[in-house]
Amino acid sequence: MLAEHERRLARWQAQLAQLSRAAARLSNARLAVFFVTLFGGLAVLKTRPEQAPWLLFGVVVFALLVGLHSRARGRRERARRAVEVHSRALRRLNDDWAGEGRTGEQLFDPEHPAAADIDLCGPGSLFQLLATGRSNLGEAELARWLSAPAAPAEVARRQQAVAELSPDLELFEDVLLLDPEDGAEGDPAQLLPWAADAAGPLPGWERPAAALMAALAFAAGTLWAFDLTSLGPLGLVACGEALVGRLWARRHARLNSGATAATRSLPVLIGLLSRLERHPARSPGMAALVLSLDTPEGPPSQALDQLQRIVGALEDTVRNPFWAPLAFLAQRRVFLTHRLHAWLLRVGPSLPAWLEGAGRFEALLCLATYAREHPEQPFPDLTDGAPRLCGRGLRHPLLPRGRAVANDLSLDTQQRLLLVSGSNMSGKTTFLRTLGCNLVLAQAGAPVAADALSLTPLVVGASIRLADSLQDGVSRFYAEIQRLALLDALAREHDGSLLLLDEIMSGTNSADRLAGARAYVQSLLSRGALVLVTTHDLALTAIADGLGSAGRNVHFAEDVDGDAMHFDYRLREGVVDHGNALQLMRSLGLDV
Known part of the structure; x- marks a missing residue:
């Protein structure tokens, strides 16, 4: 196992160096194109204004380089995280792990009859050694398992699952490299209080009313575009939409305001559940865990991906400066809010089971990592x-x-x-x-x-x-x-x-x-x-x-x-x- 981690570490270190050089080249190219386009554009506008449309070529190249640089940075961050993952694994294998990682004190009851006495949590603790997962869900589940003994039948199921998962180093690496940028913040458990607080009813007449206002805005805008009327009718419709939207915003606030924070950790959660859904379970313990995700709403990862797209679209209606005015006139935010509410009514009851399944999967991966790194230790x-x-x-x-x-x-x-x-x-x-x-x-x-x-x-x-x-x-x-x-x-x-x-x-x-x-x-x-x-x-x-x-x-x-x-x-x-x-x-x- 030591040699395998060393081999993977060397491979990822080489990729990190290569990707760092590529990201630096793209950054320099982006900067060069920006200044060439800027100063060249000023010169062209001053001397040959008829050539100004050619400046669009520089703008397109710059936008392309921005996208390529962003992707290169993402790949570089993934490689950097992989280097850290395998470096930490090697330190654990060399018994040099103490003081590294989360200590978990906040996850244990201060009145626990043994946690502080036998080093279940804190620096150099059992939790710090075992907590090799990716999300807060797994850490919380692991702390629960360490805090209270399970019944023999449940322990047997966990042992079977750990024995099945422990040889799969590829799965271990894959989970720990989940979305290192977008999924680095947030706690998946925040989904539950948000879902409970935001599940109140919404009036059914809001969508027809929003559709009517959007149609009026489209009609007024079309007449103005063909020079058949002034901006007055469109402005009047927009004012009406703003007034009605202000009234509706109070009713939608609980649903929309907490959605961004609650869904910040969705990339990691979706990745965990997707890998669990695809896992070919062989032991009864893993089969039961995979079966717990079988709900009428379909695969949890797909349902949560739908939630992520809805919330992303909601954010675009406010943050995207090009799309926001059109989204306002088209009442896009109202339709998305009702779509989000419908998703919550349909899927919300299954969220606790999905989060529990993801937490259990990650806690099992933590124990499987310990088993893989301590092959001499038997199950009791x-x-x-x-x-x-x-x-x-x-x-x-x-x-x-x-x-x-x-x-x-x-x-x-x-x-x-x-x-x-x-x-x-x-x-x-x-x-x-x-x-x-x-x-x-x-x-x-x-x-x-x-x-x-x-x-x-x-x-x-x-x-x-x-x-x-x-x-x-x-x-x-x-x-x-x-x-x-x-x-x-x-x-x-x-x-x-x-x-x-x-x-x-x-x-x-x-x-x-x-x-x-x-x-x-x-x-x-x-x-x-x-x-x-x-x-x-x-x-x-x-x-x-x-x-x-x-x-x-x-x-x-x-x-x-x-x-x-x-x-x-x-x-x-x-x-x-x-x-x-x-x-x-x-x-x-x-x-x-």
């Missing part, structure tokens, strides 16, 4: 049943492949608690995030960073990244117990949950910490939750000891060689037998 086995999680060779999906250390884990109804002790920097918190990220990937329909993973549906909650708040008058300990209350409610609401607790109740005294942590963990276990707890406080390891086979103590440790410490980040059985806090302090020059 997700089945219904009592809470269970069994992972072999689990690695953190956000760490570079050469640095991520694999560990095994097994939790079920017989052994529901893993209490992880260990010294500072030994990998306890990273292990919690490894589990959280892989469970999110598994239940979104993506491959996982593991040798194998089997599980039942589990909602992930975490208490890892906590902070006090001076403005809110909240201490760190109070922030923690607020989060613990949220996780307790999560365990009550869901039959299966995995709760990740880092340094539980570290903000209180030792006696209260042990008593509070023991009672809280036992309460979670009684509700069927699977729980992982990390701690530096070895007194807390008694919690697992007191649960018999339901609890298990494991630890991370380091090897000490003189003043040097070496971490292998391997999970070991039992309780850690030493710490490293004093040694870390001495390594920084503190006198302890």
